[in-house]
Amino acid sequence: MEKDNRRSDLLSPKDSVNTGLNLKHLSGIWIGKLIMGASRLTGRGGTTLPGRAALRFSPGILAYLSRQLAQGSVLVTGTNGKTTTASLLTGILRQAGYQCLHNQSGSNMSWGVASALIGAGAWSGKLPGDIGIMEVDEGAFPAVVRELKPRGAVVTNIYRDQLDRFGEIDHVQKTILSGLDCLPPDSFQVLNADDPSLTDMRSDRPGRTWYYGLELELPPDLFRNTAQDIKSCPHCHDQLFYERIYFAHLGRYRCQKCNFRRPKPDVTLNKRFFTADGRTVIELRLQGKSLKLDYPLMGAYNLYNALAAATCATALGVPADLIGAALTKAAPSFGRMERFSMDGRTLIMALIKNPAGANEVLRTLIEKEGKIHLLVAINDKIADGTDISWLWDADFEQLKSIRERLAPVVVSGQRAWEMVLRLKYAGLDSAGITLEESPKQAILKALQLTPPGEILFIMPTYTAMFDLRRALNALGVAKPYWEGP
Amino acid sequence: MAGINIYHLYPEHLNLYGDRGNILALCRRAEWYGLPYTLVHVRPGEKIDFARCDLLFMGGGQDYEQRLVAGDLKRHRSELLAAIEQGMVILAVCGSYQLLGRYYTTGKGDSIPGLDILDLYTKSGHKRMIGNIVTQSRLWEPPRTLAGFENHAGRTYLGPSVKPLGKVVHGFGNNGEDKSEGAVYNNVIGTYLHGALLPKNPWLADHLLRKAVSYRRQQFLFKPLDDKIELNAHRSALRLTGSRRHKLRSSRV
Numbered sequence: 162m163e164k165d166n167r168r169s170d171l172l173s174p175k176d177s178v179n180t181g182l183n184l185k186h187l188s189g190i191w192i193g194k195l196i197m198g199a200s201r202l203t204g205r206g207g208t209t210l211p212g213r214a215a216l217r218f219s220p221g222i223l224a225y226l227s228r229q230l231a232q233g234s235v236l237v238t239g240t241n242g243k244t245t246t247a248s249l250l251t252g253i254l255r256q257a258g259y260q261c262l263h264n265q266s267g268s269n270m271s272w273g274v275a276s277a278l279i280g281a282g283a284w285s286g287k288l289p290g291d292i293g294i295m296e297v298d299e300g301a302f303p304a305v306v307r308e309l310k311p312r313g314a315v316v317t318n319i320y321r322d323q324l325d326r327f328g329e330i331d332h333v334q335k336t337i338l339s340g341l342d343c344l345p346p347d348s349f350q351v352l353n354a355d356d357p358s359l360t361d362m363r364s365d366r367p368g369r370t371w372y373y374g375l376e377l378e379l380p381p382d383l384f385r386n387t388a389q390d391i392k393s394c395p396h397c398h399d400q401l402f403y404e405r406i407y408f409a410h411l412g413r414y415r416c417q418k419c420n421f422r423r424p425k426p427d428v429t430l431n432k433r434f435f436t437a438d439g440r441t442v443i444e445l446r447l448q449g450k451s452l453k454l455d456y457p458l459m460g461a462y463n464l465y466n467a468l469a470a471a472t473c474a475t476a477l478g479v480p481a482d483l484i485g486a487a488l489t490k491a492a493p494s495f496g497r498m499e500r501f502s503m504d505g506r507t508l509i510m511a512l513i514k515n516p517a518g519a520n521e522v523l524r525t526l527i528e529k530e531g532k533i534h535l536l537v538a539i540n541d542k543i544a545d546g547t548d549i550s551w552l553w554d555a556d557f558e559q560l561k562s563i564r565e566r567l568a569p570v571v572v573s574g575q576r577a578w579e580m581v582l583r584l585k586y587a588g589l590d591s592a593g594i595t596l597e598e599s600p601k602q603a604i605l606k607a608l609q610l611t612p613p614g615e616i617l618f619i620m621p622t623y624t625a626m627f628d629l630r631r632a633l634n635a636l637g638v639a640k641p642y643w644e645g646p
Numbered sequence: 647m648a649g650i651n652i653y654h655l656y657p658e659h660l661n662l663y664g665d666r667g668n669i670l671a672l673c674r675r676a677e678w679y680g681l682p683y684t685l686v687h688v689r690p691g692e693k694i695d696f697a698r699c700d701l702l703f704m705g706g707g708q709d710y711e712q713r714l715v716a717g718d719l720k721r722h723r724s725e726l727l728a729a730i731e732q733g734m735v736i737l738a739v740c741g742s743y744q745l746l747g748r749y750y751t752t753g754k755g756d757s758i759p760g761l762d763i764l765d766l767y768t769k770s771g772h773k774r775m776i777g778n779i780v781t782q783s784r785l786w787e788p789p790r791t792l793a794g795f796e797n798h799a800g801r802t803y804l805g806p807s808v809k810p811l812g813k814v815v816h817g818f819g820n821n822g823e824d825k826s827e828g829a830v831y832n833n834v835i836g837t838y839l840h841g842a843l844l845p846k847n848p849w850l851a852d853h854l855l856r857k858a859v860s861y862r863r864q865q866f867l868f869k870p871l872d873d874k875i876e877l878n879a880h881r882s883a884l885r886l887t888g889s890r891r892h893k894l895r896s897s898r899v
Contacts, residue, residue, distance in 0.1 A: 548795045550664030553842040578879040
């Protein structure tokens with residue numbers, strides 16, 4: 162918690178009152194741009210340091226830069242789905258003719274937002290673009306809200322994630338609420354109606370709240386997993402009754418004791434089906450219309466991301482047909498089931514960072530037919546979460562059901578041994594696990610084990626993903642990450 | 647061989663920090679040893695069958711869940727205490743460990759009574775103690791290391807009738823002052839270590855299983871298992887905790 166305070170100290174609101182050209186801000190931008198140039202020369206993304214240095218030098222720089230955006234900005238926060246939701250929303254707004262600024266690499270601390278704005282801005286301090294779409298870390302959310310004064314904010318969900326930074330889930334909820342309370346009075350908020358920890362939040366602002374939710378008639382076990390965080394009513398603490406659970410604690414719930422229940426969503430997703438040729442078709446209901454469209458993103462959790470983006474776009478006044486057209490063209494964002502190809506092999510990079518997210522990735526993986534090749538890379542740096550205990554809450558047991566078609570699993574990263582141990586206790590044969598601590602060796606080993614024509618799934622934590630991407634870049638695969646997918 | 651009964655208190659509610667890993671370690675190792683066991687999930691409001699329970703595991707929870715356990719256990723405190731005096735085995739992690747103590751003082755100075763089973767009390771602190779931790783435990787002679795992760799705001803102080811589980815080598819421990827970590831009384835072990843604790847400290851898992859077998863007055867031969875991966879995971883945790891990178895990081899908490 163002390164860390165959160167430290168983080169917000171970087172952004173003190175009193176510095177943000179100056180307007181017009183300001184030498185201090187200009188120098189901040191120059192410092193940021195110089196560092197960015199230098200770090201890209203050395204093969205790093207420059208998504209952290211430039212913003213950090215600029216903020217240190219000129220604390221009001223976020224407010225200064227974002228004020229230039231004629232259409233203001235929208236923030237996306239929550240535990241899972243921030244990056245994909247923000248990138249879907251950017252796609253929709255571009256379809257609608259906006260020029261968008263977006264922190265696409267997923268660097269979502271205040272300095273990540275600053276780096277994105279500085280990177281897009283000119284040396285003169287001028288910022289091209291109409292609207293900013295920024296994904297923001299839950300802990301950094303209140304401070305970024307105060308600086309950016311956004312038009313709206315989207316909160317996707319609250320799961321268990323990185324408790325080492327936040328203490329407990331209750332604390333994350335309080336932090337997000339304090340951010341929503343700081344939104345300008347007329348701005349809107351978009352919340353996931355299926356998440357009781359969000360719909361419980363009461364903000365006294367007059368701005369409108371938009372809700373979205375799934376209305377699928379699916380067998381209830383389709384999305385189930387064990388990583389549930391919330392089971393009791395946030396009001397009266399009685400057991401919460403679920404008519405339907407989509408996954409973790411997301412679903413259609415009501416409390417049988419008090420009046421707490423899922424609010425009626427403004428935007429819903431009512432159907433999802435697969436066509437004979439393997440396409441996914443979804444049906445959205447929004448703006449009084451029913452919209453049927455091809456949706457290219459895999460995984461059930463991406464249904465929520467489509468909903469979040471469509472609802473926010475609706476709040477911004479984008480017509481339904483443009484939303485549909487953009488969603489059909491959606492491409493996986495950075496490290497979210499992102500595909501690469503190499504010598505006839507397909508590589509799928511799926512970031513994992515908490516039990517709920519990891520479970521959904523595992524579920525998508527075991528649904529694939531044929532032989533399954535897997536590389537897992539676990540680091541425990543600050544951006545990964547220094548507490549790796551969540552590995553024990555994720556259902557790696559799912560892999561046991563595909564044991565016969567699972568090729569030897571390659572395990573890498575600083576906490577590779579803990580991961581090997583996890584797989585052993587999940588019921589995998591230790592002879593079927595290969596350990597390569599170095600990311601480069603791990604990639605080479607995994608590629609060697611994957612014959613052409615087959616798929617290699619890569620499941621890294623956040624910083625392990627950067628290590629692996631650098632190794633892939635060196636092999637001539639994948640674009641540098643700051644250029645976007 | 648009738649086997650042992652492992653009771654898991656509130657599997658859905660007290661599961662904050664990889665606690666499932668502790669149950670996994672107990673069950674898998676019992677399987678590998680060929681030791682028959684039954685795992686019983688206890689849900690809020692349900693009563694623990696003290697005549698059957700040999701090994702009770704209580705994990706960490708958030709404030710509300712913690713209060714649920716407190717309420718349920720208080721109703722059966724005398725039975726719980728009697729079982730503990732007979733040698734029933736308990737592993738209590740983090741919040742549950744605090745709960746077994748005499749009281750907890752909040753930031754405002756209010757005192758919340760605990761179950762008064764372990765001679766210890768906890769004061770809330772401003773700074774959360776978060777990070778990898780390594781201790782050395784005299785449960786074994788020669789002492790063995792325990793590696794885990796701690797994340798607690800409460801500072802726990804031990805009274806004279808309990809012994810610490812370990813001495814802090816790296817990290818904060820009970821209170822960040824006296825280098826003690828956890829508490830032991832009879833076969834009850836309380837600790838702040840999660841992460842999960844038992845898989846990479848297999849000797850502690852085995853200690854609990856052995857104590858549970860003797861509490862059941864049974865004989866069982868524990869043939870050594872292949873713990874190569876466990877040992878490597880333990881050693882790699884020791885190495886990382888001792889590294890400069892980690893020390894730098896924890897000093898910034």
